[in-house]
Amino acid sequence: MKLSKTQFRKDFEQSLTSEFATDVAKAGITETFAALSSVVKQYYTQIWQGDNQYKDRSQKKQTYYFSIEFLPGKMLKSNLLNLGILSTVREGLQELGIDLEKVAQVEPDMAIGNGGLGRLASCFMDSAASTGLPVNGNGIRYRYGLFKQKIIDGYQVELPDSWLNNVNPWEVRRADKAIEVTFGGETWLEETEDGRLIPRYRNQERVLAVPYDTAMVGFENTRVNNMCLWRSEVPQDLDVKFQNMEYMRQTSMLSAELYPDDSNYDGRLLRLKQEYFFVSAGLQRIIRHYKSNKIAPIAQIADYIAVHINDTHPALCVPEFMRLLLDENGLSWEQAWDITVKVMSYTNHTILSEALEKWPEEMVHTLLPRIYQIINEIDKRRTDELLPHVGAELIHKTRIVKDGQIHMANLAIIGSHSTNGVAKLHSDILKDVELHDFYQLYPERFNNKTNGIADRRWLQISNARLSKLLDEKIGKSWRHDLVKLEALKDFREDTETLKQLAAVKLENKKDLAALIKEKNGIEVNPEAIFDVQIKRLHAYKRQLLNVLHILKLYFDIKDQPDLEMVPRVFIFGAKAAPGYHYAKAIIKVINEIAVMINEDAVVKDRLKLVFMENYNVSLAEAIIPAADVGEQISLASKEASGTSNMKFMLNGALTMATLDGANIEIKEACGDENIFIFGLTKDEVYEYYKNGNYNARDIYEQNPVVHRILNAFIDGTIPNITNEGPEIFESLTAFNDEYFLLRDFNDYVRAQKDLENLYRDQRAWAQASLMNIATSGIFSSDRTIRQYAKDIWFIEEKSEEV
Known part of the structure; x- marks a missing residue:
């Protein structure tokens, strides 16, 4: 404008x-x-x-992107x-x-997400609007979000993240578009005179879902999409005798907190209730709008509407859409199922079993009786149809309802026309291993869509210095087409450009050093290597492997007080799920090691360790532009894609990486010489799984460096970890090191030494940094969202001539 x-x-x-x-x-x-x-x-x-x-x-076709979390940032x-x-x-x-x-x-940061899943959803919202694609978000307006992390005596303490204390200026409350969602009660089917079965209900719990719309503004165009977030309220017409305090409390809890503790039955029930709440409200609003606009008969809705299931949390979209088509719009089962499969598509974001949701049959039956009926009917009809053709074994492996549980990933795959992974390796693992049975049945449904990031936030906003330099060197066309960064390659041998690039990085590091001083009270040297690992704290992401290497460097200095080394500042940012005891133990250990190292006069400025509390989008915007190194060290085969790896790359950091997730594609893009690769490959990991011949205890006993490092967790070397130290020691020795940290340790140390050697040659380092920036364009979420639009959703970009 x-x-x-x-x-x-x-x-x-x-x-x-x-x-x-x-x-x-x-x-x-x-x-x-x-x-x-x-x-x-x-x-x-x-x-x-x-x-x-x-x-x-x-009346062009639109997509509705259902996600349990978004993470927009400011x-x-x-x-x-x-x-x-x-x-x-x-x-x-x-x-x-x-x-x-x-x-x-x-x-305040909008506290409606946690990690990569929510951040990706928000990058997609930005990219859809900026590319002119009609993609609308659908989620929950959490009152408190996940939690605000405080570090007290080294421990993570969870406090309410009251981000809505002041009015959210960007949202619009649409009370006139509120939707009623119902739970529980009794449901039965009655046959009508024409032979149709009509559901009847009694004693249901009623909840009002009120939409709050937030504009997703496109980059320098005329597209503004909508992100709809639902708040749970008590229906105003509810009989006063039902409005007791417990009912009102339970109603408010539906939109109170992201990921309530699911370590007990009530917590799991609340999660399931949340998932149905926003799925039902969102789908009802879509159909209401479709019918009010008189776009076309309901039987043609697949030509105008696409619904995307972002991970398994919104998998109830499948049976709920069936319910609306069958019960509310009178379609036959065959019609409704054909439409549902055409409308729905599903992204699998992880192969971790705890993230592939399964709900007890009894819980679904009690909470969602009509949905339970529909799920069982889907499962039965599919079994009857395929059993004669593929046999009992394959059918049983892919059942939705089995062993007393409802498998949500199975429901999402069966009820949609597309299932995609989010990096080439991840998608291959889905087809070849984790979802191979489904791939045998529905090979045409599987595809890959490598994740991307929105450069508008992760470069133009968060790194204004680098953006200005890029404008000066290659013009501004990259701001609309990130692949145009390729033009920067022409400056790889230009000494002045390399110096300017290094100067930008140093200024960003000075800014971060000031922030660390303000928040942590620690003085760090901006000339040191800023080595960063910022992501959700989970054992498979292997923050602990990073810690083992830091301890090695510390012991090297203690053994050789005059040791010459390139100074290093290790920076962590991470939240552990409230019930994830092991991850919280790692946070405690990191903080205690930080105290030990940072207060040791022998170490001086050669080594610093910083844990920045309450990691969120705004903190990431301060850290990433200043990073020299991004740690992407998950065990090969475990990280679906990663997106922080792309953000670091775009900002000129070099990646320390295993061949996992999108790291492989980053390596192919930037070149072997501009990334540090180490560790087991996916095939080697699966070979260990197959043979069962990994023995972490042997490594501990035979490798003196590893032996000394692990002993530090139990012999008092690291202070104040009386409980946490033995737990970590046992996990790596007695419980055989589930994520192969000790197996990858030596190669990780080797790669870290290669990193240090390259950093000593500042020209070569600047060249590698430049090549990372220049080749990062393919990891734009604009590219990703266009692929979804073309291959899965079949929607078109808006022409600015309109």
Whole structure:
């Protein structure tokens, strides 16, 4: 949009007056943020309205992306950038004596997601709008999100993340579009005179789902998509005798917290209830809008609507869509099933068994009796149809309902026309190993869509210095097409460009060093290697392998006080799930080792260890531009894709990597010489699984370096880990090191030495950094979302001539 500084200042000052009856000189920082957000919202509302009208008028097919979590981060600067007015507003505020960066810090991160799953969903929302694709999000408006992490005495402590204490300026409450969702009670089928079976209900629990819509503004275009988040409320017409405190509490809990503790029955029941809540509300809204617009008969809805199941959490989309077509719209089973399979598509994000949800039959039957009937009927009809052709064994392996449980991944695969993995290796593992039985039955449904990231946030917003340098060197076309970064390769031998690139990185490191000093009270050397591992704390991601190497470096210094080494700053950011005891033990150990190393006078500045609490999108935006190295060291075959690896690459960090997930494709893109590869391959891991011949205890006994490091967990070397140290020691020795840390340790040390040697040659390091940036364009989520649109959803981009 076109906007002058004069017009912006007028709009902003008028907003301060009308919203808070104050002026620029007297306004507080919170009032300033609220007034600025209100102005920005006014700027895009007209575009939003126009795009909605275009969608209704054109009746083009749209996609609805169902995800249990989104992780948008702060939206002020993102909206300003995408509207094309970031510089204008920054300069306009500056003329009024206001620093945009300080105002932006007031905005809380939207706490409606946790890790890579939610961040990917938000990158997709950004990319869909920016490429002109009609893709709408559907999730839950969590009141508290996951949790706010505090580190107290080295331990993770979970506090409520009350991100909604102040009004969320970007959302629009649509009370008139509220949907009723029902649970429990009794359900039975009655036959009508024409032979149809109609469900009847009694004693159901009623919950009102109220949508809160948030605009997803496209980058310098006229597309504004919608992210709908549902809040649970008590229906206003509910008889007062039912409105007891317990009912009201249970209703509010549906949208209270992301991933409630599922270590007990009540917690698991709440999770299942949440999943049906947002699935049912979202699908009902879609069909209501479809019918109100008189687009076409309901039997043709697959030509106009695509629904995407992001991981297994929204798998209930399949039976719920069937319910709506059968019960609410009178279609036959055959019609409804054909439509459902055409409408639904599914992304598998992990092969970890704990993430492939399974629910007890009894729980589903009690909570969702009609859905339970439909799931059983899907399972029965499929069995009857395929049994004569493929045999009992294959059918049993792929049943939805078996062993007293309902398998949600099986439901999602069977009830959709597409199942995709999120990196080439991951998709191959799905086809060849983890979902091979399904691949035999439905080979045409399986495909790969390697993940991507939204460079607008992860470069243009978070790394303004590098963005400016890129503009100067190769022009601005990369801002609309990230593959244009390839032009940077022409500067690989240009000394001045390499120096400028290194200077940008150093300034970013100075900024992060200041943040570390402010938050952690630790002084770090910006000239040191900033070696970063920021991701969810999970054993398979192997933060512990990183820790073992840090201990080796520490012992090297203690053994040789005059040892010359390139100074290293190791930076961690991670949350452990509240019930994940082992992951929380690792956090405690990291923090205690940090105290031991950082306070050791012998170590000096050669080694520092920093754990940054409450890792979130905003913290990632500060860390990633400053990273020299990104640690992507999961056991090969365990990480579906990874996206932090792509963010580090885009910002010129070199990757320390196993051949896992998208690391393989990153290696192919940037070249072997610009990445550090180590460790077992996927085939070698599966060979160990097949033969069962891995013996971690032997490595402990025979490798003196490993022996000394592991003993440090139990002999008092590391202080204050009386409980955690033995637990970790036992996991690696007595319980045979599930993720092969000790097997990969020597090769990891070798790769780390290669990294140090390359860093000593600053020109060569800058060249490798440049090549990572130049070859990162294929990991744009714009590319990914276009592939989904073309191959799975069959939707079209909006032409800007419209």
